[in-house]
Amino acid sequence: MAEELPSITSRSITFTHKVPVLKTRLFWEKLKEGRVYATRCRKCGRLYYPPQGDCAHCLSSDVEWVELSKDAVLETYTHALQRPAGFDGYEPYIIAIAKNRDGVRVMGWLEDVKLEDVRVGMKLEMSTRKLPDGFLVITFKPSGSR
Amino acid sequence: MAKKVAVVGVGHSKFGVRSDATIQEVAFEAVKGVFEDAGIRQKDVELSVVGTAGTRTYELMPAVPINEYIGLEEKGPLRVEAACATGSAAVHTAYTNVASGQVDVAMAIGVEKMCEVETATSMAVGGRAGNYLWEFHLLGTSFPAYYALHATAHMAKYGTTEEQMAKVAVKAHKYGAMNPYAHFQGEITLEKALKSRVITWPLKLYDCCPISDGAAAVILASEDNVKKLKVEMPVWVDAMGFSSDTSNICRRDDYVGLRAAVRASQMAYKRAKIAPQEIDVATVHDCFTIAEIMAYEDLGFCEKGEGGKLLDEGQTEIGGKIPVNVDGGLKSKGHPLGATGCSMIYELTKQLRGEAGKRQVPLRNYVALAHNVGGTGHYAYVTILRR
Numbered sequence: 001m002a003e004e005l006p007s008i009t010s011r012s013i014t015f016t017h018k019v020p021v022l023k024t025r026l027f028w029e030k031l032k033e034g035r036v037y038a039t040r041c042r043k044c045g046r047l048y049y050p051p052q053g054d055c056a057h058c059l060s061s062d063v064e065w066v067e068l069s070k071d072a073v074l075e076t077y078t079h080a081l082q083r084p085a086g087f088d089g090y091e092p093y094i095i096a097i098a099k100n101r102d103g104v105r106v107m108g109w110l111e112d113v114k115l116e117d118v119r120v121g122m123k124l125e126m127s128t129r130k131l132p133d134g135f136l137v138i139t140f141k142p143s144g145s146r
Numbered sequence: 147m148a149k150k151v152a153v154v155g156v157g158h159s160k161f162g163v164r165s166d167a168t169i170q171e172v173a174f175e176a177v178k179g180v181f182e183d184a185g186i187r188q189k190d191v192e193l194s195v196v197g198t199a200g201t202r203t204y205e206l207m208p209a210v211p212i213n214e215y216i217g218l219e220e221k222g223p224l225r226v227e228a229a230c231a232t233g234s235a236a237v238h239t240a241y242t243n244v245a246s247g248q249v250d251v252a253m254a255i256g257v258e259k260m261c262e263v264e265t266a267t268s269m270a271v272g273g274r275a276g277n278y279l280w281e282f283h284l285l286g287t288s289f290p291a292y293y294a295l296h297a298t299a300h301m302a303k304y305g306t307t308e309e310q311m312a313k314v315a316v317k318a319h320k321y322g323a324m325n326p327y328a329h330f331q332g333e334i335t336l337e338k339a340l341k342s343r344v345i346t347w348p349l350k351l352y353d354c355c356p357i358s359d360g361a362a363a364v365i366l367a368s369e370d371n372v373k374k375l376k377v378e379m380p381v382w383v384d385a386m387g388f389s390s391d392t393s394n395i396c397r398r399d400d401y402v403g404l405r406a407a408v409r410a411s412q413m414a415y416k417r418a419k420i421a422p423q424e425i426d427v428a429t430v431h432d433c434f435t436i437a438e439i440m441a442y443e444d445l446g447f448c449e450k451g452e453g454g455k456l457l458d459e460g461q462t463e464i465g466g467k468i469p470v471n472v473d474g475g476l477k478s479k480g481h482p483l484g485a486t487g488c489s490m491i492y493e494l495t496k497q498l499r500g501e502a503g504k505r506q507v508p509l510r511n512y513v514a515l516a517h518n519v520g521g522t523g524h525y526a527y528v529t530i531l532r533r
Contacts, residue, residue: 004165005165005166007165010204019279019283049396049397050277050279050280050394050396075299075400075401076295076296076298076299076302076401077295077298078291078294078295078297078298078346078347078348078349079344079346079347080286080288080291080346081343081344081345081346081347082269082288082290082345082346083269083286083288084266084269084270084272084273084282084286084287084288085264085266085267085269085270086270086286087286088266090286093286095285095286095287095291095295097295097395097396097401104396105396105397105398106396107280107281107284107285107287107395107396108285109285115347120298120299120302121302136284137284137285138284138285
């Protein structure tokens with residue numbers, strides 16, 4: 001082991017932000033019910049997921065909330081063994097992207113399946129789950145599983 | 147009418163865990179090198195562009211402290227950030243300033259200190275490279291995870307294998323061992339790469355570039371000044387292409403390539419009026435091994451889905467059809483975010499001048515290409531150089 005080189009410790013700084021969710025409040029509330037919502041522009045009909053309260057296409061801020069279909073197909077995934085700070089207290093999780101019947105891609109944790117049984121193209125059912133620390137995650141499980 | 151712009155000097159620091167030096171001190175090494183190479187000094191530089199992502203440093207507004215330390219306190223600085231493509235964004239800013247006639251001589255300095263914080267903290271910073279609220283906050287993405295999503299999709303669609311990805315790492319380490327500036331200086335075997343621990347499946351340790359500190363610098367000058375400064379062997383910037391993409395990865399059409407890189411390369415090829423087959427040597431953004439395979443395809447070095455085959459045939463080694471990352475690439479040389487884009491220009495300038503020593507590629511057309519991606523295809527810059 002090489003000798004540690006001289007250093008001094010910096011003054012620490014911690015950021016914890018208050019993230020405004022006024023325009024996306026419904027998304028966060030519906031997560032508690034196991035539902036995932038997108039927004040649709042009432043003027044031009046464009047669908048936004050993740051949801052946004054302003055339409056970049058026609059510049060309207062008149063948007064409506066639409067619930068996304070729970071039926072989805074797995075497009076890709078990764079088994080996250082090395083987790084970032086803030087997530088290292090959880091068991092390793094599978095991050096997946098699935099495309100649902102509305103043609104919208106959603107990222108979530110793929111659960112209730114063995115890693116070796118996961119296949120790109122498999123049918124999934126979307127839901128949400130509250131973690132022990134209170135944070136909510138979007139989840140997928142294989143269609144038809146309990 | 148835009149002016150012709152040339153690279154008239156390049157400088158490079160040692161890449162690695164640089165706990166021996168602050169960000170300014172590492173930057174100084176590259177700046178000393180670039181001045182010695184160009185044979186000019188601070189008084190000749192009209193604009194300083196500092197590229198640093200600055201996401202892991204105690205110096206939250208680092209451009210001015212860096213600029214002061216290198217003696218350019220009156221010359222800008224313009225601070226630019228484009229995630230992992232920050233160095234190319236700095237070169238692009240310097241380039242457009244010279245090409246437009248705003249200044250005649252500009253320096254792009256790319257620098258990053260990444261190893262002063264813990265790895266878990268670094269992972270949490272990298273995991274925020276997409277869109278914090280909808281990705282990291284909800285699902286704990288990490289930067290390797292984003293590229294792992296691409297690797298899984300590429301494997302599923304084209305049959306690309308973990309072994310083909312490992313071949314990128316083996317090649318990178320082979321050339322990194324010949325590059326005195328590289329973070330890693332040792333060769334590895336295919337078996338070692340394949341047996342390394344899983345970071346985020348299907349990516350293993352040797353599929354990932356290291357976390358590194360380092361700096362590189364480039365001086366650009368207009369055609370008139372190339373003569374005035376008596377530059378013996380200018381390397382011309384034929385074209386720079388750029389593009390970008392959505393922050394949210396869910397808003398992309400597929401995960402088997404990077405649209406921003408395709409668009410940036412098409413812009414660069416069109417502006418330089420060349421085809422991919424004319425390129426003698428390339429540096430591509432191999433932050434993860436799958437990224438190099440996608441780069442081959444996005445840049446048109448092979449057909450879509452055949453990147454793995456190019457590796458099997460050894461076509462991207464010295465002596466192959468298109469040598470790629472013969473400086474060790476991000477994988478072995480290291481990837482200090484702000485420095486990488488400038489480091490690519492360093493390597494290609496040395497190659498085009500015929501000064502790359504053991505790693506020199508044969509030159510036929512005297513044309514080279516740099517491909518630098520920021521985030522997971524969030525930014526892309528493609529630069530074409532010609533001697």
